[in-house]
Amino acid sequence: MRATLLLTVVLCALGVRAQQVPQYSQNVLNYFNINPAVAGSKDCIDVRLGFRKQWVGFENAPTTGWASVHATLRNKKKPYLKGKHGIGGYVEADDTGPLGYTLINLAYAYHVRMNKDHYLAMGTFLGVKQQKFDVGQTLVADFNDPVLASRSSTFVFPIVSPGIWLYSRTYWAGLSVHQLLNNRVPGIGVDSRLSPHYMLSAGYRWRLGRKTSVTPNALIKLSRGSPMAMDINAMLEWNRVLGIGVSYRNQDAVVAMVKVGFLKFFTVGYAYDITTSRLKAASSNTHEVILGITPCIPVDPSKRIVSCPIFE
Numbered sequence: 001m002r003a004t005l006l007l008t009v010v011l012c013a014l015g016v017r018a019q020q021v022p023q024y025s026q027n028v029l030n031y032f033n034i035n036p037a038v039a040g041s042k043d044c045i046d047v048r049l050g051f052r053k054q055w056v057g058f059e060n061a062p063t064t065g066w067a068s069v070h071a072t073l074r075n076k077k078k079p080y081l082k083g084k085h086g087i088g089g090y091v092e093a094d095d096t097g098p099l100g101y102t103l104i105n106l107a108y109a110y111h112v113r114m115n116k117d118h119y120l121a122m123g124t125f126l127g128v129k130q131q132k133f134d135v136g137q138t139l140v141a142d143f144n145d146p147v148l149a150s151r152s153s154t155f156v157f158p159i160v161s162p163g164i165w166l167y168s169r170t171y172w173a174g175l176s177v178h179q180l181l182n183n184r185v186p187g188i189g190v191d192s193r194l195s196p197h198y199m200l201s202a203g204y205r206w207r208l209g210r211k212t213s214v215t216p217n218a219l220i221k222l223s224r225g226s227p228m229a230m231d232i233n234a235m236l237e238w239n240r241v242l243g244i245g246v247s248y249r250n251q252d253a254v255v256a257m258v259k260v261g262f263l264k265f266f267t268v269g270y271a272y273d274i275t276t277s278r279l280k281a282a283s284s285n286t287h288e289v290i291l292g293i294t295p296c297i298p299v300d301p302s303k304r305i306v307s308c309p310i311f312e
Contacts, residue, residue: 201218
């Protein structure tokens with residue numbers, strides 16, 4: 001849509017700091033990408049592969065792909081009594097017509113044991129971002145518009161995104177700030193910057209029986225130049241094998257989710273966003289798929305790390 005391209009260029013030229021990080025629907029399956037303090041929360045390596053196609057049929061709609069991995073640095077000779085270290089990383093690629101980026105993040109987190117069943121984790125992402133802008137896909141009203149002098153791509157670093165996370169066997173709560181440094185994006189647009197994005201999350205797991213549980217949770221996102229985004233969702237799970245969930249994102253979508261565990265170490269999640277905003281007149285809905293690989297083996301209870309409910 002020409003109007004969409006024109007609007008994109010105008011926003012870029014004016015340096016408006018709108019939503020600059022991807023939208024996810026299956027937050028419970030993707031918390032490491034949201035908060036670096038999650039690194040090392042599981043007893044084993046945790047791998048996630050994801051793909052999201054937003055607003056199918058809408059020209060230049062966001063398409064995002066990502067891969068992440070995190071694990072605990074463990075000392076096999078000592079039980080986990082006081083604290084533990086977590087490391088990880090993820091790569092992410094996002095394309096939105098003339099605009100796009102590739103991001104590489106490394107993570108470190110330290111988990112402090114507060115008591116038998118509670119941990120407080122602090123961590124940070126440190127990364128580099130390649131910001132891309134295809135002038136050939138743009139349409140401008142003024143041929144002297146300075147945006148036409150923009151580079152095709154530029155590197156922005158360091159990208160620093162800290163986070164803090166409190167968790168136990170039944171609940172979690174966390175706060176993270178993406179793009180904390182408010183980095184300037186040189187050579188693209190006029191005073192373009194990576195504005196900070198604040199993400200507040202919390203959730204609780206209720207046991208309904210020996211094999212059944214329900215997990216309501218929420219994620220609130222704030223950034224300058226964008227309205228507050230709030231996801232409220234709940235997942236009903238049976239025996240850690242099948243999960244069915246629903247979610248609501250204010251002013252945007254209602255989401256249906258399903259999660260299936262298979263072959264012992266694998267989980268696949270699918271989300272279907274039903275657009276409720278005015279964009280529904282020009283597009284279909286959104287698809288998101290996440291594959292989780294967690295090759296955990298039984299451990300001695302005296303050495304077991306506190307398990308957060310989202311990683312059971």
